[in-house]
Amino acid sequence: MRESHAKQGPETRSRILDAAERLFMEHGFDGTSMRMITGSANVNLAAVNYHFGSKDALIQEVFTRRLTAMNKERLAALDALLEASGGEPLKPSRIVEAFFGTSLEMAADNDNGGYIFMRLLGRTYTEPNSFVRQFIAEEYSECTGRFLAELYRSLPGVPRDEILWRFHFMMGATSYAIAGTDALQLFAGKFDDSDPARLVPRLMSFLLGGLRGPLPEFQEELPVEHRNAA
Amino acid sequence: MRESHAKQGPETRSRILDAAERLFMEHGFDGTSMRMITGSANVNLAAVNYHFGSKDALIQEVFTRRLTAMNKERLAALDALLEASGGEPLKPSRIVEAFFGTSLEMAADNDNGGYIFMRLLGRTYTEPNSFVRQFIAEEYSECTGRFLAELYRSLPGVPRDEILWRFHFMMGATSYAIAGTDALQLFAGKFDDSDPARLVPRLMSFLLGGLRGPLPEFQEELPVEHRNAA
DNA sequence: GTATGATTCAAACGATCGTTTGAATAAAGT
DNA sequence: ACTTTATTCAAACGATCGTTTGAATCATAC
Structure with a gap:
């Protein structure tokens, strides 16, 4: 039962990157909100700022x-x-x-x-x-x-x-x-x-x-x- | 003295279109706000909604x-x-x-x-x-x-x-x-x-x-x- | 089992977003 | 002069934005 409460740790970063990559492609950087990314990746809203620092830093890492x-x-x-x-x-x-x-x-x-x-x-x-x-x-x-x-x-x-x-x-x-x-x-x-x-x-x-x-x-x-x- | 208070009428539409065109090119649709457009065109904020109805309708007209x-x-x-x-x-x-x-x-x-x-x-x-x-x-x-x-x-x-x-x-x-x-x-x-x-x-x-x-x-x-x- | 560090969580922050409102002003018709 | 119509204006609306906070939860080491 790992996928239920989704608190499995190190793969959070890559889940965020994958979701952001797809959403940026579909809607652009400005058209993609943090809530869209974290929602699609099934992580908490604050996870992006915790792991990457900011939205811009996430874009760079993508x-x-x-x-x-x-x-x-x-x-x-x-x-x-x-x-x-x-x-x-x-x-x-x-x-x-x-x-x-x-x-x-x-x-x-x-x-x-x-x-x-x-x-x-x-x-x-x-x-x-x-x-x-x-x-x-x-x-x-x-x-x-x-x-x-x-x-x-x-x-x-x-x-x-x-x-x-x-x-x-x-x-x-x-x-x-x-x-x-x-x-x-x-x-x-x-x-x-x-x-x-x-x-x-x-x-x-x-x-x-x-x-x-x-x-x-x-x-x-x-x-x-x-x-x-x- | 027309350019001071900028209330010269029919050219408002084209001034908005020109400003929007340039800003959309530079920053994209989502990256361009109504305030950026109206500010750059020297018209009131409500002018876009008055002349075009909505931001999307303005994009279409561009x-x-x-x-x-x-x-x-x-x-x-x-x-x-x-x-x-x-x-x-x-x-x-x-x-x-x-x-x-x-x-x-x-x-x-x-x-x-x-x-x-x-x-x-x-x-x-x-x-x-x-x-x-x-x-x-x-x-x-x-x-x-x-x-x-x-x-x-x-x-x-x-x-x-x-x-x-x-x-x-x-x-x-x-x-x-x-x-x-x-x-x-x-x-x-x-x-x-x-x-x-x-x-x-x-x-x-x-x-x-x-x-x-x-x-x-x-x-x-x-x-x-x-x-x-x- | 208890202390330590890493991660996740719900909630809230101020700022900015597109849009709407109603009064003020300009232009045109009679 | 008065009415009518078109346009501009300042101000505000609720919604959503990126980011921050402090407590809760996890994994690990002693």
């Missing part, structure tokens, strides 16, 4: 819990690629797959809340004045810095501004593909999103096609090597 | 004010293309330009609030439970329906699911390119976004590259006609 591990995984994937290549410049498709494949992997994890978190992350990207954004950027800076550096190295003839912009576009397409599925359903009525495994090759084809697209205007095209790489 | 005109403009651009082609299927690039060019046009309008609104729209796409999303979808349904139908007609060999997904990805890249500029700045430190005119060709190259990318897995490629269309 992100750090997942982001740190995810970016570490990304960097490990990049290091593995570099070791396999002996330090030589990588193919752009491999770099893109290492970065965005990690996102999609977590978004495909429906059982452990990964999908919920990635949707929350996607909607947080577009919040201009939230204190969370500044802190997310710091959490991301090392990872994006290293991946961009590898992209620069792999595309030596392409202006860095163009690479940066296309990386940005890829981030947008990916975030939106994960966070904006409701919008898609409403655009198109019912459609088949029941198989998240199909999303990965679909999105990857789109991302790599966009990355390889001819540069706008006066600028030279991407090197031919990348036009056939899969 | 969107209808711009969306109706924008989608009408999109459909007019599509009709113009169809008339020029004599009803024959259009090139996919033209369809994409007609749809997303209108978005980017409004996003480039810094003086009349178009940029602010497009950022607000982008962040609203990712809000799952907001009542605004249902209502935006209705406002969009005719327009996206017709554009998707033209895309299907212009790509007869491509499965409709794939076209729908790529349209979704293009929406994401565009929304994020507009709404997520802060995220990009934080990823990459300072960078040149001072010239919004350059965004258009950059994004178009990316979108069309993604649209033309080889289809994933077992499925056949896009017809060759589209691989060189600009």
Whole structure:
């Protein structure tokens, strides 16, 4: 009889985090009250302030819990690629797959809340004045810095501004593909999103096609090597 | 002396709408209070409820004010293309330009609030439970329906699911390119976004590259006609 | 079994929320 | 001049917000 009076201790923190994660995704930070969180987690109202200090500190912890591990995984994937290549410049498709494949992997994890978190992350990207954004950027800076550096190295003839912009576009397409599925359903009525495994090759084809697209205007095209790489 | 006591009448509505639009973009719907709106617009607190009825009704009006005109403009651009082609299927690039060019046009309008609104729209796409999303979808349904139908007609060999997904990805890249500029700045430190005119060709190259990318897995490629269309 | 530290509990705090009210003021009609 | 209508104003409403408090309850060590 543990679930009746719900006073089982150390799992309270994670129950709060899970409930907050889902509610933040559905209703936003301001639209989610402490009472909604504690009610959904079946803990006392004061538990959040006891375990985390404040609502803002809880929000931070919701992100750090997942982001740190995810970016570490990304960097490990990049290091593995570099070791396999002996330090030589990588193919752009491999770099893109290492970065965005990690996102999609977590978004495909429906059982452990990964999908919920990635949707929350996607909607947080577009919040201009939230204190969370500044802190997310710091959490991301090392990872994006290293991946961009590898992209620069792999595309030596392409202006860095163009690479940066296309990386940005890829981030947008990916975030939106994960966070904006409701919008898609409403655009198109019912459609088949029941198989998240199909999303990965679909999105990857789109991302790599966009990355390889001819540069706008006066600028030279991407090197031919990348036009056939899969 | 009109600006002192600010009781000049019919412009109150639009002053409220402008202030609300900016504040909703910066802080979200729940993060923006009636007092913030009326304070920023220099009107009395009760003015919103008098002119619009409620906060929710104000939110709706913020969107209808711009969306109706924008989608009408999109459909007019599509009709113009169809008339020029004599009803024959259009090139996919033209369809994409007609749809997303209108978005980017409004996003480039810094003086009349178009940029602010497009950022607000982008962040609203990712809000799952907001009542605004249902209502935006209705406002969009005719327009996206017709554009998707033209895309299907212009790509007869491509499965409709794939076209729908790529349209979704293009929406994401565009929304994020507009709404997520802060995220990009934080990823990459300072960078040149001072010239919004350059965004258009950059994004178009990316979108069309993604649209033309080889289809994933077992499925056949896009017809060759589209691989060189600009 | 009793003292100690960690956690949970019900209750309340002041602040702010969206909305309503009724009087005051401005503009227009006759 | 008076009436009518539209708009603005200061003030207040109950509800809900995040947070705090002090007692109650738990687990553990002596």
